Amino acid sequence: MTTEIGDAEDKYRNKIRDTDDLDVDWMDLYDFARNKPVRKRIKIKKNPEISYGVDSEDEGYQDENILFGIKKHEIISEMNKWKLNFTKPGRKKGSKMEFLISDYGSQENQEKTLASMLERQIANKEKFHIDIKEQDVKYDIVIDKPLPDRSAYFIIMRDVSGSMDKISKFAYSVALRITLWLQHLYRENVTRVYIVHSIDAMEVSEEEMFGINGRETPIESGGTAFLNAYNTVNSMLKGTQYKSSIGVSRHINSENEDVYLLHITDGENEDPNKPVIDVIKSILPELTRFMYLEIGSGGGAANSFMSSLSAVKEPNVKMVAASDNESTDNIRDTITKLLND
Amino acid sequence: MIDMEIVVKEGAKVHDGYTKAAREIADFAVDKLHLDFEDVEFRLVDNDEMSEVMALYQDPLPTWETYQNYYMQKSRGEYRYGMLYEIVSHSVIDPATNKKKIISYIRNSNKEHEVLSVIAHVYGHLHMDKNNFICKRCGRDLNMDVKRRKRYRELERILGVKTVEEVYDIGKSLASLIGIDRPKSLDEEIKESRDEYYDTEPIIPRKDEYDAFQFIIDNSEISGWQKELLQMIHDINTDIAMINVMIMHEGFATFVQEKYAIEKAKTDPAMAMKMEDFLLGIANPINEGQLRYALGFRLFKYVEECWNKGRHGILYESLPESEKKDYDNHENKGLDKVLDIVKTKTDWDFIFSYASQEFLEMYTKEVKDNIEYLKRTLSENNPNFYNIYSHLDALDKKYTYDDITKFKVNLLTGAESYTPPVFIPRGGGNYDREGGLLIKQDMSLINKYIDGYKKKEEDEENNIYSMLTLDNHRTAATLLRIYGIWKKPVYLQTIDPEDGEPMLIYTGDGEDIEYGSVPSAQDPGIN
Numbered sequence: 001m002t003t004e005i006g007d008a009e010d011k012y013r014n015k016i017r018d019t020d021d022l023d024v025d026w027m028d029l030y031d032f033a034r035n036k037p038v039r040k041r042i043k044i045k046k047n048p049e050i051s052y053g054v055d056s057e058d059e060g061y062q063d064e065n066i067l068f069g070i071k072k073h074e075i076i077s078e079m080n081k082w083k084l085n086f087t088k089p090g091r092k093k094g095s096k097m098e099f100l101i102s103d104y105g106s107q108e109n110q111e112k113t114l115a116s117m118l119e120r121q122i123a124n125k126e127k128f129h130i131d132i133k134e135q136d137v138k139y140d141i142v143i144d145k146p147l148p149d150r151s152a153y154f155i156i157m158r159d160v161s162g163s164m165d166k167i168s169k170f171a172y173s174v175a176l177r178i179t180l181w182l183q184h185l186y187r188e189n190v191t192r193v194y195i196v197h198s199i200d201a202m203e204v205s206e207e208e209m210f211g212i213n214g215r216e217t218p219i220e221s222g223g224t225a226f227l228n229a230y231n232t233v234n235s236m237l238k239g240t241q242y243k244s245s246i247g248v249s250r251h252i253n254s255e256n257e258d259v260y261l262l263h264i265t266d267g268e269n270e271d272p273n274k275p276v277i278d279v280i281k282s283i284l285p286e287l288t289r290f291m292y293l294e295i296g297s298g299g300g301a302a303n304s305f306m307s308s309l310s311a312v313k314e315p316n317v318k319m320v321a322a323s324d325n326e327s328t329d330n331i332r333d334t335i336t337k338l339l340n341d
Numbered sequence: 342m343i344d345m346e347i348v349v350k351e352g353a354k355v356h357d358g359y360t361k362a363a364r365e366i367a368d369f370a371v372d373k374l375h376l377d378f379e380d381v382e383f384r385l386v387d388n389d390e391m392s393e394v395m396a397l398y399q400d401p402l403p404t405w406e407t408y409q410n411y412y413m414q415k416s417r418g419e420y421r422y423g424m425l426y427e428i429v430s431h432s433v434i435d436p437a438t439n440k441k442k443i444i445s446y447i448r449n450s451n452k453e454h455e456v457l458s459v460i461a462h463v464y465g466h467l468h469m470d471k472n473n474f475i476c477k478r479c480g481r482d483l484n485m486d487v488k489r490r491k492r493y494r495e496l497e498r499i500l501g502v503k504t505v506e507e508v509y510d511i512g513k514s515l516a517s518l519i520g521i522d523r524p525k526s527l528d529e530e531i532k533e534s535r536d537e538y539y540d541t542e543p544i545i546p547r548k549d550e551y552d553a554f555q556f557i558i559d560n561s562e563i564s565g566w567q568k569e570l571l572q573m574i575h576d577i578n579t580d581i582a583m584i585n586v587m588i589m590h591e592g593f594a595t596f597v598q599e600k601y602a603i604e605k606a607k608t609d610p611a612m613a614m615k616m617e618d619f620l621l622g623i624a625n626p627i628n629e630g631q632l633r634y635a636l637g638f639r640l641f642k643y644v645e646e647c648w649n650k651g652r653h654g655i656l657y658e659s660l661p662e663s664e665k666k667d668y669d670n671h672e673n674k675g676l677d678k679v680l681d682i683v684k685t686k687t688d689w690d691f692i693f694s695y696a697s698q699e700f701l702e703m704y705t706k707e708v709k710d711n712i713e714y715l716k717r718t719l720s721e722n723n724p725n726f727y728n729i730y731s732h733l734d735a736l737d738k739k740y741t742y743d744d745i746t747k748f749k750v751n752l753l754t755g756a757e758s759y760t761p762p763v764f765i766p767r768g769g770g771n772y773d774r775e776g777g778l779l780i781k782q783d784m785s786l787i788n789k790y791i792d793g794y795k796k797k798e799e800d801e802e803n804n805i806y807s808m809l810t811l812d813n814h815r816t817a818a819t820l821l822r823i824y825g826i827w828k829k830p831v832y833l834q835t836i837d838p839e840d841g842e843p844m845l846i847y848t849g850d851g852e853d854i855e856y857g858s859v860p861s862a863q864d865p866g867i868n
Contacts, residue, residue: 004490005396008408011502015405021818022510027413029420042416044409047510048818049517052754052761054838055813077853102499143500184852 016043023048075177076184082332086339088152088185088258088288105139112138151189152258152288154182155233158209159265161198161224167210170326171264171295174334178262178291181339186258193236193250197229199270203236203244218245225271226305230279233261237286254286261287262338267294267304267321277308284314291338294321315341345371346380346438349460351449356385363460369604370464374597375680378467380435380442383460385449388418394446395428401486401577402493404509418448423630426451426623427459429466431483443467454615461601465594469586472684476590479580489573496566508567511826512574514819519579520551520762520783536767545770552579553765553780560770561826571826588688588756592637595624596645596679599638626708627715627736632756636704640691643700644682645675688756692749693790701748705740712737746794747805754808761811762786763833777830777847778823782811784836804839811835812846817854824851834859 015022022045029041101112117136121128156175158167182190194209195201200219208218235242237259239251252259269276284290294306306319320337322330347367349359363383370376386394396411417424428446435442445463447456470476496505537547550556558571599620606613626635647653651670660668682691712733719730739755742748762783772779787809794805812835823831832847845857 005393005403005407005411008403008405008411011403011405011506012408012412015409015506021821023815027416029416029422042413044413047406047513048815048822049514050761050763050811050816050819050833051517051813052809052811053813054807054810077855080853100499 015045020045021048022046075180079177079181079335082336084181084336084339085341100141100143102139102141105141107140109138109140151191151256152182152186152260153191153193153252154179155193155195155236155252155259155261156209157195157197157229157233157261157263159198159224159229159263160196160219161268162266167264168295168324168326170322170324170330171293172210173326173331174293174338175262175264177331177335178260178339181335182260193252195229195232197224197226197232199223199225199228201228201232201243203232203242203246203250205246208245223270224265224268226265226269226276227271227279229263230276230283234279234283237283258288259286260289260291262291262293264293264295265305266296267306269305273305273308276305277312280309281312284312284316287316290314290317292317292319293334293338294319295324345378346435346440346442347383348381349383349385349447351385359383359385359456359460362457366457366461366601367464369601370461370468370597373604374600374676376464376468376597378443378464378471379432380438380440381463381467382442382444383463384444384446385456386446387449388415391425391428391446391448392418394430395425397486398428398430398481401490402509402573403490404493404506406513423628424448426455427463429463429470431481431486433483443470452615454612455619457605457612458598458602458616458619462594462598465597466590468597469590469593469683472680473586473589474685475586475687481577481580486577489577493570493573496570500566505570508570509574511822512571514822515554515557515571515826516574516578517760517819518553518557518763518780518823519555519575519760520553520764533767544768546765546767548767550765550769551762551783553763554578556765556770557778557823557826562828563826567826585687585689588633588637588640588753589683589686589691590637591633592639592641593679593683595620595634595638596641599642625711626704627711629736629755632752636692636752636756639704639707640696640700641679641682643703644695645679647675648678649673649675689753689786689790692753696749698745701742701745705742708740709737744794744805746791747808750791750805750808761809772832773830775829777832778827779832779834780823781834782836784809806836806841807838809836809841810838812838812844817846817848820846820848820854821851824848 025044025046027042027044101109113132113136116138117130117132118128120126120133120136121131156179158171179190179192192206194204194206196204196209196219198219202219204218232242236250236252237254239249241249280290292306292309294304304321306321309317309319318338318340320334322334345367347360347363349356349363363381367381370378392411392415395414396407399410400407414425426448430444430446432441432443434440445467447459447463451459470479493505533548540547545560546556554571554575558568558575563571599617602613602616602620605616623631624634624638625631626639628635649672650668651657651672652665652668657665657668682695686694716730716733719733739751742751763780764783766779766781769779769781771777791805791809811833816833816835820831820833830847830849832845834843834845836842837844843859845859846854847857848854
């Protein structure tokens with residue numbers, strides 16, 4: 001590869017990693033005619049363009065990317081009608097001034113002009129003398145660059161014990177809609193983080209989280225204990241080590257980012273509740289919003305975790321017990337309670 | 342003997358063996374097939390260089406997308422799956438002869454039969470480029486691409502990589518707005534001139550603008566460097582947007598390739614067999630990425646046979662079925678007809694005019710026989726068993742059709758490079774009298790083909806309108822991007838996927854997408 005496009009490699013890697021409004025797709029190197037398995041899979045991005053055809057009705061539940069093929073604007077329009085009063089924290093800084101050097105402009109930068117003159121003289125093997133030519137003159141240009149809205153992390157934590165090991169359509173719909181809503185508010189600057197827990201807890205990929213493409217969660221379902229789960233969140237916020245199937249431990253800096261946490265569970269916690277509540281209280285100041293969702297017939301019961309959590313009276317904590325019913329009314333009511341101030 | 346300059350080089354050195362073979366194939370193509378093309382220089386290159394040439398030809402600017410294309414092509418080459426075997430690149434002026442010369446790249450890892458096949462294939466492409474009424478208007482200048490690359494880097498240096506990339510991405514979305522001028526009747530031209538002459542208020546644009554991208558560049562309030570960058574992207578993509586002949590391009594090149602293989606069989610049957618086997622891999626109807634090759638090649642062969650045997654026209658159609666089967670009046674006009682199609686048609690004309698019921702039955706039978714064979718031989722132990730099986734099922738469903746018009750539209754919209762034609766109608770630059778922009782889907786070219794289509798009741802979700810509508814999330818995202826440039830509401834008139842009636846998709850604020858109906862007084866309808 002020559003330098004003609006060699007310098008574009010970094011741009012490509014950054015683009016693939018960033019969250020934006022480009023469509024994500026995959027190129028599989030596969031040979032159907034000779035029945036060979038997928039030998040290489042490459043993630044690709046495409047700029048949207050005016051094109052034929054309707055979107056698939058499937059919301060991408062079993063697709064490679066939960067947001068692929070979804071009519072985002074329709075879901076957002078629908079959620080607009082729910083009159084959610086949730087507002088994200090305002091921008092802390094306004095625009096910033098950026099100073100650049102240019103060959104054209106009105107305000108000369110004398111230092112850069114002299115440096116340019118010197119470079120020319122060295123290149124031409126001339127003796128140093130002050131002789132500024134037109135091509136040496138450099139100008140300051142000032143660009144008023146608006147800072148992006150503060151970006152956000154959205155941590156979705158899911159209980160995979162017992163009957164919760166397969167995510168229900170209702171829970172998926174709630175997580176999806178909150179994701180889209182946050183992306184809408186933060187203009188796509190939202191990083192999604194997934195944690196699964198039973199007794200143990202681990203960060204996983206999106207495919208493992210939602211069982212996409214046959215991928216399963218890499219921890220065993222069995223009993224349920226919340227302490228490891230919340231300790232994992234705590235480790236992310238502190239920048240310490242924790243278990244991860246994606247091979248990288250991340251550090252979420254809540255001073256620069258807004259952090260949202262959604263915990264989906266059936267409410268059964270085998271750990272003593274107090275230590276878990278203590279961890280929650282310690283991380284609450286770093287969370288913009290903590291959303292706790294208990295699903296199923298046991299949700300909200302007197303012996304469920306939610307009854308202990310009710311003692312935490314903080315404005316950024318929202319708790320909901322809901323039935324596992326994917327009707328629009330149930331989804332709307334749940335999200336309204338989780339997102340409204 | 343041809344008097345063209347044909348040479349095959351590997352690095353700076355001329356490859357004598359392949360040069361001789363290339364000249365023999367050119368002799369055959371010009372004398373026997375009556376092809377017409379310019380001087381050619383073939384360059385044998387490795388996978389890396391081939392991938393780079395392809396990426397830079399598709400997009401000469403040093404962006405993330407260029408690298409992505411390079412990486413995809415390189416990976417395809419490493420696994421020898423879905424890779425390009427040749428690229429017809431820029432034309433240059435040979436300083437020695439002062440004549441135009443086309444540069445074409447071939448993989449140096451190809452076997453001999455692949456190289457010979459690819460050379461024949463390239464000659465098909467070159468004939469198409471020189472003779473087709475659309476292709477001969479196109480052509481990109483290599484020196485211009487180098488200047489554009491340099492200027493892009495300069496913009497990045499001055500403004501920052503991310504800043505420039507944001508506008509680049511918007512430009513790539515706008516590239517789908519380069520429409521094609523529709524030939525107008527005399528009455529339409531007279532009406533247009535009269536309306537323009539008697540305008541009492543400023544109307545923007547004064548007549549229908551088919552290059553909506555250019556219109557947006559010229560009339561939006563953006564800074565100088567943004568205009569410059571968008572203009573670069575527009576100029577690079579204009580040729581690609583014009584090429585509505587991809588099925589014909591690859592189909593004809595494969596047709597020429599097979600003609601040479603048949604010729605080769607007279608002197609070297611073993612080589613000819615390998616070439617034929619190679620061709621069937623390229624024109625494999627099972628592989629969706631090869632649709633252009635598979636469909637185009639087979640249709641050209643069918644047309645040639647029909648016109649060789651006189652199986653066309655009113656007299657033939659009036660024969661009873663039993664007589665049609667063996668009819669042969671030795672007309673032998675097949676090749677002439679193929680060359681005539683190459684010169685004068687686009688893909689839509691080609692498919693709708695020549696893909697008869699008989700041809701489509703033959704083609705789908707071949708596809709389904711292949712599917713059946715693969716299903717029978719697929720092992721349950723294959724780790725991708727379910728993926729493969731569901732893919733084959735989906736393919737089988739696609740090729741089970743109940744309406745021939747719908748099937749043809751499905752094939753055409755499924756092929757690559759079919760950016761829907763759009764335009765800005767007269768006055769569309771101030772559609773809502775508040776500076777809003779109206780873009781309309783141009784159905785005039787397509788309506789003549791789908792006229793007579795009757796949507797069936799059970800066809801709720803899979804009718805022709807759902808294939809031709811522009812109502813999808815990609816279009817919605819594009820409108821939001823256009824708003825970012827136009828800074829005022831942006832409207833798109835397309836067809837309702839359920840009934841084909843005109844509908845509006847628009848954004849008033851650059852954040853939300855809304856739907857509306859087209860006011861009846863606005864225009865006579867897009868049909």
